[in-house]
Amino acid sequence: MRPFEYASPETEAEAADLLADHDGNTAVLAGGTDLLTLLKRDLVTPQRVVDLKTVPSLVGVTPDIDGVRIGALTPLDELQQNPLLAGYQSLLDAIDGIRSVQIQSMGTVGGDLCHLPNCWYFRSGHGLLAMENGESLVETGENRYHAILGNHGPAKFVSASRFAPGLISLGARVRIAGPGADDAETIPLEYFYITPRTERQGVTILRPGQFITHILLPSAAGIQSATYDVLASEGLDWPLVSAAAGVQVEGGLVRDCRIVLGHAAPVPWIAHEAARLLTGRPLNEETAAAAGAAAVAAATPLSRNGYKVQMAAVAVKRALLKATGQLEGGL
Numbered sequence: 001m002r003p004f005e006y007a008s009p010e011t012e013a014e015a016a017d018l019l020a021d022h023d024g025n026t027a028v029l030a031g032g033t034d035l036l037t038l039l040k041r042d043l044v045t046p047q048r049v050v051d052l053k054t055v056p057s058l059v060g061v062t063p064d065i066d067g068v069r070i071g072a073l074t075p076l077d078e079l080q081q082n083p084l085l086a087g088y089q090s091l092l093d094a095i096d097g098i099r100s101v102q103i104q105s106m107g108t109v110g111g112d113l114c115h116l117p118n119c120w121y122f123r124s125g126h127g128l129l130a131m132e133n134g135e136s137l138v139e140t141g142e143n144r145y146h147a148i149l150g151n152h153g154p155a156k157f158v159s160a161s162r163f164a165p166g167l168i169s170l171g172a173r174v175r176i177a178g179p180g181a182d183d184a185e186t187i188p189l190e191y192f193y194i195t196p197r198t199e200r201q202g203v204t205i206l207r208p209g210q211f212i213t214h215i216l217l218p219s220a221a222g223i224q225s226a227t228y229d230v231l232a233s234e235g236l237d238w239p240l241v242s243a244a245a246g247v248q249v250e251g252g253l254v255r256d257c258r259i260v261l262g263h264a265a266p267v268p269w270i271a272h273e274a275a276r277l278l279t280g281r282p283l284n285e286e287t288a289a290a291a292g293a294a295a296v297a298a299a300t301p302l303s304r305n306g307y308k309v310q311m312a313a314v315a316v317k318r319a320l321l322k323a324t325g326q327l328e329g330g331l
């Protein structure tokens with residue numbers, strides 16, 4: 001690990017100032033469950049690490065104008081127990097899927113949203129795009145856990161965020177502060193993620209000196225939601241693929257619907273076609289299966305991950321049935 005400065009601000013403005021120094025070659029420390037590994041392996045080499053745990057305004061869940069406001073530094077187990085989040089089932093399902101009380105008590109929601117890819121080429125120092133002599137190591141190599149959608153460019157990794165699909169299915173927005181002490185903007189969470197074409201672009205729109213302060217959720221009234229993870233085992237692991245669904249049903253027909261695939265593309269993948277197909281129709285086993293098929297119709301699997309296509313289709317179907325209380329017996 002290389003030496004770095006450590007700073008513990010007490011306000012968001014102080015944090016922004018500290019992160020903007022060194023031309024933005026700084027890193028945010030939240031729960032540290034992943035950042036410490038990245039630092040130890042020299043995968044990130046900041047001149048300063050800014051610990052946000054000491055900024056009280058970034059922790060906790062509070063009512064908002066028409067929904068709730070979640071501080072980015074709120075630990076996962078606190079989210080799980082908070083009564084204000086009781087109606088946001090797709091978020092609660094995702095937290096439930098993390099089978100480790102240690103990670104649930106240390107990890108934060110902001111840390112999850114900004115989690116860098118778990119791609120083994122990236123994690124062993126080959127960079128986000130894993131290119132060597134102009135060729136993709138992923139394309140010709142071990143790609144069984146890589147992207148099946150949105151993988152036409154050089155990025156073949158999958159987005160690692162466990163909560164982004166569920167939060168996007170619920171219409172979440174994200175508040176970003178920095179680089180100036182007074183700078184702040186709020187955008188829909190789906191626009192937070194990018195598929196990089198160069199190493200320097202990163203995986204989110206965050207510019208040097210910026211950080212997530214809060215996640216804003218609209219009211220969950222009338223939305224039935226769920227996340228369905230496909231896991232290789234019952235232990236601590238990331239899903240092979242996941243799907244989140246947020247559905248509004250009126251008079252027995254789907255009025256509105258958001259379906260988002262996780263761990264399937266370099267970004268949380270919004271399945272617009274699947275949602276269009278369901279709108280105006282009843283949600284049942286047959287239409288849920290058709291939505292699953294539509295969600296992966298444009299999939300372009302790599303040499304070793306064709307198995308994920310069917311898995312993703314089934315995850316969408318099950319997320320939809322789970323959201324509307326029809327999963328039992330529908331496996």
Ligand SMILES: Cc1cc2nc3c(=O)[nH]c(=O)nc-3n(C[C@H](O)[C@H](O)[C@H](O)COP(=O)(O)OP(=O)(O)OC[C@H]3O[C@@H](n4cnc5c(N)ncnc54)[C@H](O)[C@@H]3O)c2cc1C
Pocket residue numbers: 027028029030031032033034035036052072073098103106107108109110111112114115116162210211212213236237238
């Ligand atoms: C051994 C181990 C196994 C794990 N296995 C799993 C697993 O199987 N499934 C699973 O879902 N999770 C797993 N995790 C947890 C994983 O690390 C989580 O994603 C966790 O939520 C990250 O949160 P954190 O607060 O610890 O983030 P940190 O490690 O502090 O940060 C993660 C990244 O996000 C950036 N960041 C953090 N907060 C912000 C912010 N507010 N604004 C901008 N950037 C920010 C950091 O700079 C860093 O790049 C595991 C962790 C460990 C240590």
